[in-house]
Amino acid sequence: MYEQLVQQLVNGLLIGFLYSLIAIGLTMIWGVMNIVNFAHGEFLMLGMFLSFWFYTLFGVDPLFSIPICAALLFLLGWVIYKSLVSKVMKGPVLAQLVVTFGVSIFIAYTAVFLWTPDFRMIQKPLLIGTWHLGMVELSIPKAAASAGSVLVSFAAFLFLRKTKTGKAILATEMNRNSALLMGIDTERVNALSFGIGSALVGIAGAFLSMYYYIYPQVGGTFGLISFCIVALGGFGSIEGAFVAGVLIGVVQTLGGYFFDPAYKYAIVFALYLVTVWIRPQGLLGW
């Protein structure tokens, strides 16, 4: 029983770190522009599919297609921002909400059209198998994906805090008008943030593809969970997204194990609703 608890806790952490990476991209976009990218889950799906096709067509292992996924998703994010999102920024809030829903539907069903709804899997990734560490079984691809996620999250954190561009992004997040007054090109920051946020989730997709089923509708639940994580952590807060991601991963896994696996997501959503009631700005939000 105790062994199971530790095992589930570990599993929760593993998925949690991946969630964190997904959420960080989303919270950046949200913090800078006040837009919830409802297509975030679909971007994850695209990252997974890109990785899958590089593997299937060119024999490139997911680990090595990470840079390409990042670059292509960055480009996609940038383009979507410039062509659609920037147009709705001045419009009614409802339009802002709906436009990314449109993108989400469009991408998901284009994927269905191009690749059929079938489930796919990367059969022979480089990293495969299980470690046995004492009483815990650690799936190697999952562990690698998690470790990778933590590294990339940390890199994103450093980028934001230490580089000039990163600081410009943080400044715009905190106070748009002041950033403008300081000569920061906020339009460019918007596009950059959308691009970087998309790149981060693209990388998460590459990681996820190492062990998860790949199919067009996979973005749905991941997307919704990432919204909850961002809101839980406090919108715009990178640290908050990180903490909340891990928390949700653990809650989901433990909840699913001890209560009912079918309800694991319901537990996450319920937790989100309770948090939003008690502390609307999230755990670490302003």
Added chain:
Amino acid sequence: MEKPTFRQIALYASVFAALLAFPLFVKGTFPMHVMIMTFMFAMLGVAWNILGGYAAMFSFGQAAFFGIGAYTSTILLMNYNVNPWAGLLAGGMLAALTGAAIGIPCSNLRGHYFAIASIAFAEIVRIHFNNWKFVAAAEGLSLPFLPSSLRNFMFQSSKTPYYYIMLAFLVLSLLLCRYLSTNRMGYYLRAIKESHEIAKGMGISFVRYRLYAIMISAFLTAMAGTFYAQYILYIDPDSVLILPISIQIVLVAMLGGAGTIMGPVIGAAILLPLSEYTRVWLGYKGTGVDMMIYGALIMVISAYQPQGVWGFLTSIGRRAK
């Protein structure tokens, strides 16, 4: 809101007359089905408007109320022999209560936050129904065949009675919406939409009025759910509780013009035939082309014409004056 002009009344009257006469001239079952679905989604859009169009409570979780309505009347009918009309009322009230229950923790949420909370709420409902043995979980419920009659809210051989019932529901919803918007409720909801602060400053309990809005919207949405169950005769979580239904409702309202009374009617009139016919012509192989077009349409409309069709028409009207 000004009194409608003679021209407007004449327009509405002729459209209504045409709708009344439609079943007499068009007999095909598919066109009838499309019209019925159009009316249903128009009603769902009107119900959404009370929340999202007037009070800026952008609900992306209306499917929960739709499903609660459908399941309540169906379970009452199947297990306890309760007349579907009574079941309709019961479903509406249950949905309204559920709406109030979720409305309380969400009473301070606006915009994006409310939207996400509504999705989370609807997903919880869907997941629960998907696993709840009492409602046959994912298998769904098949309604028993009752002798065709208005009393039984079931007609085996023809779609025509369903057509008229749904049209009547729609007209009732529109009248209710008009009443609310021209009286205190409408004004208060619009004040709340502007800001909670201004509402408080004018003596409006925004918590209370938001709850009223949710409850009314939930009731109407559940009514449509019961109708759906009685019409299709089979319900399961994947047909009444899923996010795409909620999104379609928002689109209907937004495309037509959120915050206007007739907006959802126009939105449904455009969107439903489009989605039904493209599904039949393009989507039946599961290729998803119909949904691709749908998604593209949404992207373009929200980015380039967010006021919807009604907004577009009224701006032309204003320029013409």
Added chain:
Amino acid sequence: MTATPCLEVHGITKRFGGLTATEDVSFTVKEGEILSIIGPNGAGKSTLFNCITGFYRADAGKILFRGKDITSASAHKICKLGIARTFQIVQVISDMTVLENVMTGAYLRTYDRKKVREKAGEILRFAGLHEKRDFLSTDITIADKKRLEIAMALGTQPILLMLDEAMAGLTPVELRDMIGLLRKVRDNGVTLIIVEHVMEAVMELSDRVVVITSGRKIVEGMPAEIVRNPEVIQAYLGDRYHA
């Protein structure tokens, strides 16, 4: 003759974390008076304002409105009881006409649409906005928006009207009009509390003035006395203003 004061504020204190925004402020307002609250920026005037109108809850102290304790009452209840307010950044309802805005206020007292419309029309005439009643509230000048805000507040038929920097940003002509309007409001039996920076208005309108600095009330009295008070001059007015 001792009548119940319109408003009694006793020892109001409000803290935000480590900062004490308002400390132990007390004063009374008589029916039919115009009381001004002045003080430098950041002195805690808005905090005090929000405590009285129920937008903040005071940490200590008591507020009595016509003898009734409203210290912990919610904002909308306080409006129902008869205290209306305007906002520092003028707030009107965007997608409504001028008339509809005032109707929203009037709906507090009656549900009847016809009566509400009539009442709103009256108030608009009173406030000089009747010709603009069908304009969208976003299509009028800032001065008119401020009038509209006051008209909306009047719609709720208040006993006490509290104004938060109503004179800010007005031209000299607009200022005179606003002063005239507020005099009319008082003459109609409404008590006024105005938080103000524009000294001309304070001097012209006020029966009494309360001065707040650093969260505390430092002095209270007639406008002419206040202006000569050395503490006030030192804390706030500077040497530029002479009586």
